[in-house]
Amino acid sequence: xxxxxxxxxxxxxxxxxxxxxxxxxxxxxAFAVGLYLTFFVAPDDYQQGATVKIMFIxxxxxxxxxxxxxxxxxxxIGTLVWKHPLADVSAKAAAxxxxxxxxxxxxxxxxxxKPMWGTWWVWDARLTSVLxxxxxxxxxxxxxxxxxxxxxxxxxxxxxxxxxxINIPIIKFSVExxxxxxxxxxxxxxxGPTVHPSILVPLLxxxxxxxxxxxxxxxxxxxxxxxxxxxxxLRMREASASTGVSTMAPADAxxxx
Amino acid sequence: MTALGPHSAYILASYAISLAVxxxxxxxVLADQRRQKxxxxxxxxxxxxxxxxxxxxxxxxxxDQTAGERTA
Numbered sequence: 001x002x003x004x005x006x007x008x009x010x011x012x013x014x015x016x017x018x019x020x021x022x023x024x025x026x027x028x029x030a031f032a033v034g035l036y037l038t039f040f041v042a043p044d045d046y047q048q049g050a051t052v053k054i055m056f057i058x059x060x061x062x063x064x065x066x067x068x069x070x071x072x073x074x075x076x077i078g079t080l081v082w083k084h085p086l087a088d089v090s091a092k093a094a095a096x097x098x099x100x101x102x103x104x105x106x107x108x109x110x111x112x113x114k115p116m117w118g119t120w121w122v123w124d125a126r127l128t129s130v131l132x133x134x135x136x137x138x139x140x141x142x143x144x145x146x147x148x149x150x151x152x153x154x155x156x157x158x159x160x161x162x163x164x165x166i167n168i169p170i171i172k173f174s175v176e177x178x179x180x181x182x183x184x185x186x187x188x189x190x191x192g193p194t195v196h197p198s199i200l201v202p203l204l205x206x207x208x209x210x211x212x213x214x215x216x217x218x219x220x221x222x223x224x225x226x227x228x229x230x231x232x233x234l235r236m237r238e239a240s241a242s243t244g245v246s247t248m249a250p251a252d253a254x255x256x257x
Numbered sequence: 258m259t260a261l262g263p264h265s266a267y268i269l270a271s272y273a274i275s276l277a278v279x280x281x282x283x284x285x286v287l288a289d290q291r292r293q294k295x296x297x298x299x300x301x302x303x304x305x306x307x308x309x310x311x312x313x314x315x316x317x318x319x320x321d322q323t324a325g326e327r328t329a
Binding site for chain 2: 050058061097108212223231237238
């Protein structure tokens with residue numbers, strides 16, 4: 001199957017139905033290994049003690065908050081430039097997932113910050129820019145809900161997504177550009193990770209597990225969104241048939257046409 | 258399992274909240290899937306189908322009718 005074939009929602013649904021069970025199985029397996037390494041193998045950190053275990057979930061949440069928004073930005077380009085039928089569906093389905101992971105990144109960061117920094121929150125560049133990311137997600141979800149026509153909503157959301165994408169490099173480089181309480185990057189560095197393998201390996205396995213979870217949920221949410229738009233088109237056809245007014249929206253042209 | 262030390266409440270709270278939110282998202286996605294599938298099957302049960310599917314159904318009915326006339 002060529003990539004272009006996936007532009008057809010029906011073909012995409014068939015592929016998603018085949019992939020989702022495999023992804024779900026891989027997610028469960030990755031979590032089993034990751035949680036075993038986290039609680040039974042990984043040592044305590046020499047400075048943080050056992051609170052390093054919070055890092056095994058905080059870092060994947062932060063990574064997914066940014067990864068999800070980057071995926072939405074790529075989808076926004078697909079919506080505006082190529083009018084790809086599934087691009088807007090992808091962005092809309094990803095937003096609540098990104099919001100949830102960013103929220104968890106903020107909460108787990110706070111729960112780590114209180115015993116380690118002595119405070120739940122500081123208005124430094126890293127924390128504030130991640131809070132802005134969370135608010136962006138909520139704003140986008142609200143925008144999609146405000147405009148009834150999914151195609152118009154998708155275009156407006158795509159513009160807002162691309163404007164908000166400026167925040168992603170700000171989050172990434174905030175710890176280098178400004179003097180912040182948050183520690184600098186220790187995994188994704190040009191000169192390699194500075195974390196000991198006994199902690200790095202569980203962290204990477206947990207990151208893989210959460211990424212697989214995100215991909216599974218994203219495919220499922222995209223499937224739901226395609227069905228929702230199909231139902232909307234069918235109801236419009238039903239309404240126009242009952243009033244005798246012709247509609248221009250074919251029921252099988254699911255998302256953006 | 259290693260002991261969680263003096264900050265165990267923070268560690269357990271982090272995992273508990275994360276588990277609650279992740280499970281909440283999974284349940285929400287599954288419930289939404291169920292809702293959409295039910296709505297779609299309700300529409301199809303009332304004869305409101307997609308044009309491609311409706312066309313296929315009409316062609317099948319016409320073929321069945323032709324076959325019936327030949328055997329009669």
